[in-house]
Amino acid sequence: MDKFAVGRRIGILISCTLFCWGVVGAQSKVEVRGTVLEKATNQPIEFATVMLQDQQSKAALSGATTGADGTFLLSAEATDFTVKVSFIGYAAREFADLTAQNGQVDLGNIYLSAEGQTLDEVLVRAERSQTEFKLDKRVFNVGKDLSSTGASALEVLNNVPSVNVSIEGEVSLRGSAGVQILINGKPSVLASEQGNALGTLTAEMIESIEVITNPSAKYEAEGTSGIINIILKKDERKGLNGSVTVNTGTPHNHSVGLSLNRRTEKFNLFSQLGVGYRELPRDREVINRDLVSGTEVRSEGREYRNEQFYNVILGTDYYINDLNVITLSGNFAYEIEDQPSRTDFRFFDENGLLANEWYREEVTEATNPKWNYELQYKKDFEDNEDHVLLFSAMGNFFGKDQSSEFTNTSLLDGEAFGDQLTRTNFQEAEYTFKLDYTRPFSDKLTLETGAMYVVNDVSNDFAVSNLEGVDFVVDSSLTNIFEYSQDVLGVYTTGAYEGEQWGIKLGMRVEHTDLKTLLATTGESNNQNFANLFPSLHTSYKLSDRVSVQGGYSRRIFRPRLWDLNPFFNIRNNFSVRTGNPNLLPEYTDSYEVSSIYLLGPLSMNFSVYYRYTEAVVERISVFENNVNITMPMNIGTNRTTGLEFNAKYSPKPWLTLNGDFNYNYFNRQGELEATSFDFTGDQWSGKLTTKFKLPAQIDFEVTGQYESRVQTVQSLVSENYFLDLGLRKKLMKGRGVINLSVRDVFATRIRESVVQQPTFFLYSFGQRGRFITLGFSYGFGKGEAMEFSGQKRF
Structure with missing residues (x-):
């Protein structure tokens, strides 16, 4: 635990107590001043405790805590006194036989040296943030060391074991960024991908944070890397919080954002406005080699996806009374896309000689409106704070009206390829209804039950026209209307027993899926109608307050997504085509995991061993003909994966934090497609290390390095991947202003490279985004320090 944070709270408590005691005796008034610094770093120590005592009786006469710059000033009626300076984790210093000059004593710079814990452990636990183990989750209780600092929710999350928040505001759990964030057990636009406004929540509003790494049957059976649930205090409703943010970067990435959060006795009003422009370039290189004819097509180019975007979030929580809350929120986003791209092609004959050369240019324009709205009702019961009923209804809409023009320019006297036009009219609507009920029967027994219904409807009207003479003629083989609908009905029940040391939780979820696809023209x-059982089992054993062992089993499903099913494709490179498969089946996984969790002072560690068995594995398969590669997802056999995962967060010094993740797994693939066996074994590993430094002048510096080993798939060999990200943050204006600088992929080494070597063809693919640099300024107003505006970041 950060010594400064612990001392901050304890200092406030002691100071308040000292002032309540008052002054003993009628003596002459004296003022004492000075500056408290850490000896090792010469940095000021904020919230150190300074006590003025009677030299004989040791009775407290006055007290104070140091400010952000380490200075203090206190006064009392005294003539014979001592001054004691202390801070948690540091050796206290005492000054005696002091003589006042004109009623003043200046102690100058006071240096404190670090030592072991000096305060009673029970007091420290009562004051500082701490983690406790629950049956299938860990709960991080927010103490005064964080709640009294005015920190944002993102800064609080960064103190939670296994959780990491980058300077850009990206939240990851055990090294994975695919985390679902809930507010009081329910989704919220405050934590949505469309406009992450977690920065408008301050630490004093947060009661605790729950971390769930292996979700039970209570949650949707679709895969997730984990859940973070932020529990807000019921009695912290008053105040205005907000921030204004300006960002700029290269490639072009410019935005302005305003976040507001207003809390009253009855209402919690929140809003966010954002506008900006960004460019997302990507370099690509592809080689298609026909090993039968000996011919080859090489293509390379740069693709752009440029966007103007506008985003508005409005919402409110209405507290009917202490037991009933209604939330109504909405989000509207509008994007204007421009995709100027160029791809250069070269065709080599069977002798390896250049036979043709041309380039293909694309001009694409699109508009994308997005809607999101939500109504939620939460009822608490008086008998138990965990006795809760929650209902929510959510709606989402996404549309795309896109037109593209492709022109081909020949550079040799070879075959001239005709120009083409494409048109896309896409609409998707999704509605989700959920009802959850939690009923504790005692401190040890809890029942959860609920239901969910999700409706997803999609229509994609896609057309391709070829230039014939001077007119464009619709290509009927590439033109169709794809309609997709999926309804999922889920019902679950879980029962849990949790004792002082041991607990167990059983759950069963039933989900019925009705999936329909239609090529209207x-x-x-293709209609699929199926029901599945998704059992879960979790157990845990607390060896101590700092060590716990947890085990879990769950069955998960991966349903084919829209773009896995949609057979239409982008013809930007018509020699390398990516398409969907309307006949794709869902993928099922049985997941087993045993984890040990250690909390050892400044060190927290998680060690896990896992086994996953997956059926009907979805893999992208290449089909090659006439130098054209078409990749399509298919269900190929089974996958047995055995692995281990290690995660650790270590803060050896107040100014240094290390966060590391390591994952290794060995897999056994078995499958067959068109009488061809795809049986093979392989392994892969990845590592990630984030190092954070607290530098002088309120500067935070962050370095993140990541490595992913090469891995074999059914057809391809994917190359290793490694990259380095940097971040720098400087606080200004007593913490209300923040300057952020981030550099993603510092050395431009983050690539996606793969090779497919088959008996009749060879494929090589290379893709790279390159380096992104972003500079931002945020100013916070209301309670606390500046809140980070953390909108969508797409790379």
Whole structure:
């Protein structure tokens, strides 16, 4: 635990107590001043405790805590006194036989040296933030060391074991960024991808943070890397918080954002406005080699996805009374896309000689409106704070109206490829209804039950036209209307027993899926109707307050997504085509995990061993003909994966934090496609290390390095991948202003490279985004320090 944070709270407590005691005796008034510094770093120590005592009786006469610059000033009626300076984790210093000059004593710079814990452990636990183990989760209780600092929710999350928040505001759990964030057990636009406004919540509003790494049957059976649930205090409703943020960067990435959060006795009003422009370039290189004919097509180019975006969030929590809350919120986003891209092609004959050369240019324009709205009702019961009923209804809409023009320019006298036009009219609507009920029967027994219904409807009207003479003629083989609908009905029940040391939780979830796809023009359809059981089992044993062992089993499902099913494709590179498979089946995984969790002072560690068995594995398969590669997802056999994972967070010094993740797994693939066996074994590993430094002048510096080993898939070999990210943050204006600088992929080494070597063809693919640099300024107003505006970051 950060010594400064612990001392901050304890200092405030002691100071308040000292002032309540008052002054003993009628003596002449004296003022004492000075500056408290850490000896090792010469940095000021904030919230150190300074006590003025009677030299004989040791009775407290006055007290104070140091400011952000380490200075203090206190006064009392005294003539014979001592001054004691202390801070948690540091050796206290005492000054005696002091003589006042004109009623003043200046102690100058006072240096404190670090030592072991000096305060009673029970007092420290009562004051500082701490983690406790629950049956299937860990709960981080926010103490005064954080709640009294005015920190944002993102800064609080960064103190939670296994959780890391980058300077850009990206939240990851055990090294994975695919985390679902809930507010009081329910989704919220405050934590949504469309406009992450977690920075408008301050630490004093937060009661605790729950971390769930292996979700039970209570949660949707679709895969997730984990859940973070932020529990807000019921009695912290008053105040205005907000921030204004300006960002700029290269490649072009410019935005302005305003976040507001207003809390009253009855209402919690929140809003966010954002506007900006960004460019997302990508370099690509592809080689298609026909090993039968000996011909080859090489293509390389730069693709752009440029966007103007506008985003508005409005919402409110209405507290009917202490037991009933209604939330109504909405989000509207509008994007204007421009995709100027160029791809250069070269065709080599069977003798390896250049036979043709041309380039293909794309001009694409699109508009994307997005809607999101939500109504939630939460009822608490008086008998138990965990006795809760929650209902929510959510709606989402996404549209795309896009047109593209492709022109081909020949550089040799070879075959001239005709120009093409494409048109896309895409609409997607999704509605989600959820009802959850939690009923504790005692301190040890809890029942949870609920239901969910999700409706997803999609229509994609796609057309391709080829230039014939002077006119564009619709290509009927590439033109169709794809309609997709998926309804999922889920019902669950879980029962849990949790004793002082041991607990167990059993759950069962039933989900019924009705999936339909239709190619309206040709009448081709595929209907899938199936029901599945998703059991879960979790158990834990507390060896001590700092060590716990947890085990879990759950069954998960991966349902084919829209773009896995949609057979239409982008014809930017018509020699390398990516398409969907309307006949794709869902993928099922049985997941087993045993974890040990250690909290050892400034060190927290998680060590896990896992086994996963996956059926109907979805893999992208290449089909090659006439130098054209078409990749399509298919269900290929089974996958047995055995692995281990290690995660640690270590803060050896107040100014240094290390956060590391390591994952290794060995897999056994078995499958067959069209009489061809795909049986093989392999392994892969990845590592990530984030180092954070607290530098002088309120500067934070962050370095993140990541490595991913090469890995074999059914057809391809994916190359290793490594990169380095940097971040720098400087606080200004007593913490209300923040300057952020981030550099992603410092050395431009983050690539996606793969090779497919088959008996009749060879494929090589290379993709790279390159270096991104972003500079931002945020100013916070209301309670606390500046809140980070953390909108969508797409790379």
